[in-house]
Structures are given as structure tokens and as C-alpha cells.
Amino acid sequence: MEDSTTGHHEPEWEVSPWPLVVSVGALFMVPLAFSFYFVYDKPLMAILSLGIGVPLVIASVVGWTKGGIADIAHHGKEPGFATGAMPFFIVAEAFIFVSFFAAYWVLRLKAPNWPPAGTPEFGVTIPIIMTILLVSSSFTIHFSEHAIEHGDKGGFRNWLIVTIILGAIFFLLSAFEWSHLMHGGFTMKTNLFSTFFYSITGFHGSHVIVGLIIFLCILVSAFFGKVSKTFVKSASVYWHFVDLIWFFVVTQIYFW
């Protein structure tokens, strides 16, 4: 990625291979692998697709992050619009959850009896622990953001690591709960409640993973001494949003 805006040279076209590479990777990783496995029943081809897609996507995430670091390093260019853009992205994200929750409410309020047959008793311990974890991680990321704004790089890094650990434990607990329920015979196919339980917690979990990946990218670049404050700020806003969605998940799915 050559710099283009310096001085008296004829300006050059800016390029980056990663958007194209990640798109091709996504094509193999999601629709082709899915179609091979679930539609055509060819697991080998599905694994092959994943084998092409996953490395491309990982390479692009790494390359893209490197490019971002280089941008800050070479000309101190801050991706200064990230905080401005994040609210709009969150609006779009929120509407995914709006549609799932709307579907859930409509179908649940129409149902003659709830929960439908086949639903096991849900314990309250795990969701309460998960809530505590996620809420405290919202605080720790806020401390981290606060630290970097006051130039405290050590504090920033430590709070970020704490946030990642809290998020990871949250995710592991969620995975543990899923596998526990599935072994008890409560799968996605069981009934209408299992449909919504797995899809909504699954969607929320995927947002947790995306948040963790973003934090890891920030952490890695922080180890190279490159931190973009706007990027940290928008990642933190995103994490608060994930936290907010969890309130709906826990009250509507677990405790209602």
C-alpha cells in the first residue's frame, strides 16, 4: 500500500488487495461450503471449500489490520470517521435482532401454551453469571478506553486483556450450555422455543465473537505500539451494544 498524497508527485491510485481476497474467501467459506454440506451432501467438497475460504479470510483480516497499522505509522492517518460510522452500523445490526425478537413475540403470543412440549427446565445460575460477566466487561472496556484517552498505554492494554478474558469466558459458558442442552436432546429441531433459543443466542454469540476478534486486532496492534483512539472508541461502542442486546436475550428468552 503505497502512500499517495505526499508532496509533488503525480498522485497514484490507492489500492488494497484485501477487499477482493476477503470477498472470495467469504464466498467459499459461507455459501459454497453450506451448499455442499447441507444441500448436496458432499462433506468432502464442503471441507475443501472451507479449506480455501478460511485461510483467505484470515489472511485478509491480518493483512487489513497490518494495512491499518501502516496507515497510522506512515502518515499518522487516523481512521477518524469510525466513531461517526459506528452508530449507523449499529442501527443495521439492531434490526437483525428486532426481526428475530419480533418473530419470537408474534409466534409466542399466538401460541396456545408456552413453553411447547419438549422444553427442559432452564437454570437461572448460568444466565446470571453470563450477565455479570458481560456487564463487567462493558465496564472494563470503558476503563480501557478511558485509560488510552489519558495516554495510559499500560492501563489500556491491561483492561483490554481483562475484557477479552471476560468475553471469552462468556462465550465458553454459552458453548457449554449449548452442548449440555443438546446432549439432553434439546436441539434446534425440537420445537418452536428451541428454534428461537438457538437462533437468538447464536446470533448474539456471533456478535461476541466478532467483538473479540476486533479486540484481538486492537491488542495485537497495541503491542506494536500503534493504537487508534477512534478505533478503540468505536469498538467499545460496539461492545456496549452487544451487552445491551444481551439484556433482551436474557429477559425475553431465559426469564420470561
Next chain:
Amino acid sequence: MSTKTGKGKVIAEWIFTTDHKRVGILYLIGSLAAFLVAGLLAMVIRMELSEVGPQVTDPNTYNVMLYFHGAAMILGFQIPALTGFLANYLIPLQIGAKDVAFPRLNALSLWLFWMGIILALLTFVVPDPPDIMWTGYPPYSIISPGNTALYASTVLFMGFASIAGGVNLITTIIYMRAPGMTWGKLNMFVWTTLGAFIIQLVFVPVLGSAVIMLTMDKYLGTHFFNPASGGDVLLYQNLFWFYSHPAVYVILLPVLGIIFDITATFARNRIFNYWACVVGGVGGIVLISGEVWVHHLFTSGMPNWIRVGMMVSTLLISVPVGIMVLSLIGTLYRGAIEFKTPMLYAAGFIFLFLIGGLTGIPHAIASLDLALSDTHFVVAHFHYVMAVSGTFAIVGGVYYLFPKFTGKMYHEGLGKIGFVVTFIGANITFFFMFLVGLGGMPRRYFDYSHMPELQDLQQIVTYGAFILAAGLFITLASWLVGLFKGKKAEDNPWGSRSLEWTTKSPPGPGNWAEVPDCTDYDPYGYGEDR
């Protein structure tokens, strides 16, 4: 364009580009490819319907063709040509920015869109292509042998491209306007596209969720749309149209925007009632767009009070749209109109859109729609109001920007002939399709042996479609002749006051050497007496 180190560098500079102009042009190429394939399929569909009995294809292939025609024309052609090509190319130039806020994200949108095109084209390769129309209603899409996952992933890729593009360009418009570029100095195109992107942000995710639920139901065994275990098929229709009705405003708003800019330029006139258009027109459409979707479900069964409510909101949206069309007429009034090809398309648009809009009223009225729903009358209506009007605006927009983005002039004579032939063809096709629909022809039918009296009208429609296709090929010829043999374009061939014409033709990296100062700028500053 630098060709210092040969062809390889040029190709790499194109496919790895993050420049908004090149991203826009690559969007245009992809959307025109989708248009070409889907248009050729429309010709096959018309040949099939021209006479009673099976003609050139079989019912299953016919369904696949209808699926591809609808999905590719809306998701692959119109939305990317407007919110991909036109918006990407024009918005930074019109607000005085060097690029969009996130150039790499912009390239990501572009390539996700291209992957969507590839997924859509896989329809012709896979053994069990989707045959579920672009709507994908369950339960058929769940029990059909067709590959519903292919449909869903096409929608998701295009949808993600739309969302990322929307976030990007909204941020660009808010934060990257040149010094002195106040909100009141924005081109109508910028305002209307901003409205379209806001609609996309809110509604595209809902469509994404709907097709994800559909895929999960079919392949993972969930129960969203399975009435036997408490699900509801109407849930899908509601989620689908909750996006897909606003999608017509995603198309309409940029269409009106580019028509406004063309009209103002060629009529040498200010936008009549600029703020009424922005606040009442764009704002009104954005506000009402999400409260009308149920009119697609009038025949699906619902309480009458919902029918009446949605009938009122549907009729209400003709108020903001009417404000904008009146402003278009007001912009022409006492203008010094110069009928170059782009202006012809703008004028043609007003006529076609008027017919399309007026024939929408009977659909909005629930009692009439119960009789007209799912006939060719609907098909003719939405082709007038969205398909042909939208295409006229896109083609007009390409003509308008052709000197800017190619640096050459298109062939004016071929352009005008192409316009006349297309206009005649479109009106023959879709006017007679109204008559076919009033005669009772249901849409999506492969054959109509139970109503042979419609054959004469159907044949006229087919002839019209071929005239329309001929017109579009003449248009293509006008562009190709211009591209290879056209004379070099000036920087501002139309004498427009708008900011995008102050760049070189074609603009280089960064658009301007310096970010322009817009303190004394007025995009429509033609004459001081108004």
C-alpha cells in the same frame, strides 16, 4: 491513469482499487452484466407467453427464469447501479471530498456485490436451481427441490454490500463535505441517496433475517415458518415485504435525485421548491416507507382494519412523491431546456413514472386489489413505476456522466434513436400488459390455454419487448461507439454549475489537487432572478 509499468499494473490498479470512482465503474459493469442476462431471459419469457401452449421452454425452466429475472433485475441491476455506481461515483464529487470515508470498506462492498452476482449466476450451473421467484415464499421454498440456500446467500451478500455501502456513504455525506458545503448546498442527488441509504440501514437487515430463517427452516430443521409446530408462513411474507417494499424507495429516491440533477442542468434552472423536496419529499418518503408493506399481503388474509390502515398509509406516500414530481415540472417551467439525450431520458422518466404511479392507486385500494392482485396488471404497474422508470433514470444517468467517467462523448445520434425506440417499445410492452392483466391473466403462469382470447394482446406485448430490447442495444452501441471512437470530452460539456463538473474528465486520484472551497458555491445557481 498511470501506465508506467505496463498492463499488469493497470489491471492490479483496477481490481485492487479503493478509489470511489473506479469502485463505482466496477459496480456499473457488474450491474450491466446482470441487466443483460436478466434482460435476455425476459425475452425468452416473452417468447414463451406469445402464444398459447408450450413454446420455447418447459415449466420448470420457466420458473427458474422468472426467479433469476426478478432477483437479478432488482438486487443485481437496479439497486447496485443506483446506490453502487451513481452514488459512489457522484457523492464524493458533489460534496467536494477526495474519496469516501472508508475506501477499503467501499471496495469490500463492491466485491461482495460481485460475489453475489456470481452466486446468482450459479443458478444456471447447479443441478437444482432456485425456482422460488425473487420473493422465496414458504412453504414452497422449503419443500421445493430447488437450492434455496443459493437464493438466501445471494440476498445476504448483496445485502451486506448494501449495508456497508450505506454506512460508508452516510458517514461520507455527514463528515466529509468540503469547507463551505452547507446542507442547503447539497445536490438533490445527495439528499435523495442519503434517504435511500437510511432506508437500507433499517430494512435490509430484516430481509437478511428472513432469508436466514428460511434457510434454517429448510436445511437445519427449525420451525419459524412451520405451522404444524406453531410457526407462521405469513411471518415470512411480513418480514420479506418489510424490506422489499421500502426497497422500491431505495430505487426511487436515487432515481428522482439523478433526474433532478439532469433536469436542472439541461433546463438551466434552479430546483423548484428545494426545501419542500428535501424535507417533504425525501423526509416524507423515508418516514412513510416502513408503514406500507402490508399492501403486498392484502390477499393473504388479515383483519379488515389492517387493510384499511395500510391502504391509507399507502395512498399517503403519493403525497411526498407528488411533491417531488411537481418540483420536477416546476424546474422545467420557464427553463431553457436543451434536449440532449440525458434530458430526453429525464422527460421520458416523468411520463413513465406518472403512468406507473397512477396505476398503483387501484392496488393501494384494498377492495380493488383483491381483484387485481397477482394478475399481469400488477406486473405492468411495477414495470412502469420501477423497472422501466428506474432503467430510464439509470440510462439517463450513465449518459449524463458518460463524458465525466470515460473522458469521451457518447454518440448523440445513436443515443437519441435509442431513446425513441426504447420509449416506444417500453410503452407498447407494458401498456398492453395492463390490458392482458385486466383480461384476467394471472402472473407467473407458464401457459394460458384456459384464456386463448388473450393471445393477440400477448403477442403485441412480445413485439413491444423486442422493440424495447432493440432500443437498449442501440443505446449500448451509442456508448461503445463513444468509448472507442468518441471525441474527447470537455471538463464541463453540459455547462453545469454543479461541483462534480469542476474536475478533469475523467478525474484522477483524489479528484481535485486541492479540496475545493465551496463558500460561494451553488449547485443550481443559474440566473439570479429566481
